[in-house]
Amino acid sequence: MTQSMTIELTTQKKQKPSAQQLGFGIHYTDHMFMLNYSEGQGWHSPRIVPYQPISLDPAAKVFHYGQTIFEGLKAYKTEDGRTLLFRPGKNFERMNRSNERLSVPELDVELALEGLKQLVKVDEDWIPTEPGTSLYIRPFVFATEPLLGVAPSKEYLFMIIMSPVGAYYSEGVKPVKIYVEDEYVRAVKGGVGEAKTAGNYAAGLKAQEGAASKGYTQVLWLDGVQRKYIEEVGSMNVFFKINGKVLTPALNGSILSGVTRDSMIHLLQSWGYEVEQRAISIEEIYEADKAGTLEEAFGTGTAAVISPIGELLWQEQKLVINGGETGELSAKLYDTLTGIQKGSLEDSFGWTVEV
Numbered sequence: 001m002t003q004s005m006t007i008e009l010t011t012q013k014k015q016k017p018s019a020q021q022l023g024f025g026i027h028y029t030d031h032m033f034m035l036n037y038s039e040g041q042g043w044h045s046p047r048i049v050p051y052q053p054i055s056l057d058p059a060a061k062v063f064h065y066g067q068t069i070f071e072g073l074k075a076y077k078t079e080d081g082r083t084l085l086f087r088p089g090k091n092f093e094r095m096n097r098s099n100e101r102l103s104v105p106e107l108d109v110e111l112a113l114e115g116l117k118q119l120v121k122v123d124e125d126w127i128p129t130e131p132g133t134s135l136y137i138r139p140f141v142f143a144t145e146p147l148l149g150v151a152p153s154k155e156y157l158f159m160i161i162m163s164p165v166g167a168y169y170s171e172g173v174k175p176v177k178i179y180v181e182d183e184y185v186r187a188v189k190g191g192v193g194e195a196k197t198a199g200n201y202a203a204g205l206k207a208q209e210g211a212a213s214k215g216y217t218q219v220l221w222l223d224g225v226q227r228k229y230i231e232e233v234g235s236m237n238v239f240f241k242i243n244g245k246v247l248t249p250a251l252n253g254s255i256l257s258g259v260t261r262d263s264m265i266h267l268l269q270s271w272g273y274e275v276e277q278r279a280i281s282i283e284e285i286y287e288a289d290k291a292g293t294l295e296e297a298f299g300t301g302t303a304a305v306i307s308p309i310g311e312l313l314w315q316e317q318k319l320v321i322n323g324g325e326t327g328e329l330s331a332k333l334y335d336t337l338t339g340i341q342k343g344s345l346e347d348s349f350g351w352t353v354e355v
């Protein structure tokens, strides 16, 4: 690293929550990482400081024009006390692809990774060890220049905050009910669906609320032009097992390229499965069900790793998948990936990075 990082340790360590109190993104560790960008100077002043509120000018561009990107990854404690990150380089590479789309300057990946490792080290005692728990890491970047002209900001702040999170499935992996959304859309080709940017989430809340009011956990997004092809499920990528083959929508420009998606594809191929990445219509899924060949469906993402889909509702037609139970392949993928992440299974892909 060419720039030296300063570390200011807190004098008031917070009390850590118990495993039962964890939840998701409720509690934050004692420290955070900050890095500034100024035009002409580039990224500068990497520092670890006590976790605290930040002060911004009300005219900061992020509030008005939404130039902001986030990432999400996890750190785990192994049985023998080592700390592992899962494919962290992938997250910063993706952040740079998102940055590029939103005219945010390219992040120095080495500097960000070094900052992340140092921060995890400083707050290592915050990584929970109970089964299913982990330390969720949230890197994000936003425009801070106080100027209302519509143009890319000349100043940014990159930060990393961390939150100990509880077991996503407290009673074992459980399938969810999904509402197939055919009114609202998440993204269109040429838009920002490929970027992990806040606006995509704000735009999805309305549909999510609608699904929840009908008793569904999440929505299945269809393409923004024809409402015909499957894109994602909530904020997860989606997979289907049909007649022994595994299908997932191709990265077509409006779908987020998940690190978990990529990992699942590698695992499946290493087990000899044929994985087709292509356009999948919602009709195809319903027809496969009628033909008796739809075997499993699941979403993938960092938070849940795998979320099996037990039921779909599309235009009043209810479809129950695998009797509403977690499929064999979903369970095997979940056990294998979480095993690699926690260091209890051999990492033959070289995915984990020790801190």
Ligand SMILES: *Cc1c(COP(=O)(O)O)cnc(C)c1O
Pocket (backbone or CB within 6 Å): 072, 196, 232, 234, 235, 236, 237, 256, 257, 258, 259, 260, 261, 300, 301, 302, 303
């Ligand atoms: C973050 C995200 C995913 C999952 O990506 P992972 O890298 O696997 O966590 C999928 N879809 C959307 C829209 C996302 O924001």
